[in-house]
Amino acid sequence: MPAVSPSLKSRSSAAAIHLTLSLAVAALAAWLVFALWYPYPYREISGGRHLFLIVMAVDVIMGPLLTLAVFNRSKPAAELRRDLTVIGMLQVAALAYGLWTVSVARPVHLVFEIDRFRVVHAIDIPEEEMDLAPLELRRLPWTGPTLLSVRNFRSQQEGLDATLAAVQGFPLGARPFLWQRYDEARPQILKVARPLDDLKNRFPDQVGTIDAALRSGPDRSRASESVAYVPLAGRDKFWTVLLDLRTTEVIAFVPIDSF
Template identity: 35%
Template sequence: MENTQHVSRWRFAVKSASLHLLVSLVLAGLAALLVFEVWYPFPYAELTGGLDLYKLVVSVDIVCGPLLTLILASPKKKMRERVVDFSLIGAIQLAALIYGLYSVSLARPVAAAFERDRINIVTAAEIDKADLAKAKDGFKTLPWFGIERVGVREAANVDEGNESLSLSLKGIEPSMRPNWWLPDGPAEREKIRRVMKPLSELAAARNMSEADIVKSAKVSASGKPLFFLPLTSGRTKDWVVIMDENADFVGYAPIDGFMTNKAAETKTKEQVI
């Protein structure tokens, strides 16, 4: 008799845990829409580590909730006791999910900043909130939806330049300082156009065809010339952003864009010799 009751208890617990797991997976899917469609659209999850954060949060949430249900569920308990158990488990799981998503949001990308020869992706976690108060109007709060394209100004004087160098040595680049940001506009686009390079140079440096790069970046073939700049973040420097003649972003590819400089230098030396 005891063995029958034991099996019955586990069958009930497994059935309850399975249903809980299904609900947890649905919630994880909804959370994924928020994370990867709003906060970390492609390729920013790869650039900033958002995918790893999401996996950690969801894995813990999905495992803990159904596991607690498996442990506590019992057909011997009265309906009121079951409701209390499942309500407490649900509350704990929901609180953990909300806290996890909040942690993911703190690391969300907020700006694609043009900085000299690259586009640097800046996350909310990399920004000192004190700099927001000193920023221009429009940059005093960080966006929750989408990534802001910005430029980065030069140092106003020698003292500011020295201070900027000191901050850069500490890992705080100008692109991470909202009080240095400039709004995206014709002047900033012109700066980009002066330094962006033809996609053909990247293809030659990486021993690839332009067609391969375009396919990798999932760019629709239009017949118009394409250009690129290195796309960097605090996590990686092995991406490029593909742009059209107006410096609009049209695609991204996991290719080291800085290799072209070395290739160009080598080619120049060979021509001189």
């Protein structure tokens, strides 16, 4: 078996150290993304897991491979420091750009709009309309989506304009001038919410998934008679929201397209 050259050993050791440091940074970034920006179930509904894995795969692999390629103890110390500094700067820049991309796509609101819930992402919201939102809603959250609802249209023309815009790709839930507190839509939510048993009858093969979602909620003894469901539209996925009929509190999510 041929001996491994000292140069390759030193380069491999340097790359391994760099990989360890990169994985530690990736773990911190994962906490930021999945604990704050994309808490469950939004990492699934909004594609947060997929986006993050792409960013981390590129960043974690790029730095150590570059170190493996350029590290050489025979280089002058100043030159070696320069090379490693450039690699570090490239990796930090790639990480910053990747996290920025993930952040602008983060879910910011779960909005009840007419007959469904919609996950609204920061990138979905027209920036020029933010000043039209209620004063307390003009700053987008960084710690996971907040519950909102869409108010009633104030005129037939407003409804027509908003509906046409929705057809063109600007959903009602992403229009700041239509936002209101979630509890203000309680009568409409109760009107469209359907009994949980209906969902189980429609999807008999998903009964186990539905029951598991309910057990994961804060009240595991909640009677099914007090639970209803409303469809949920995400970026490119459709789930279902389970609600408490007494309070309209969101109690669980299930990966079922109930539209």
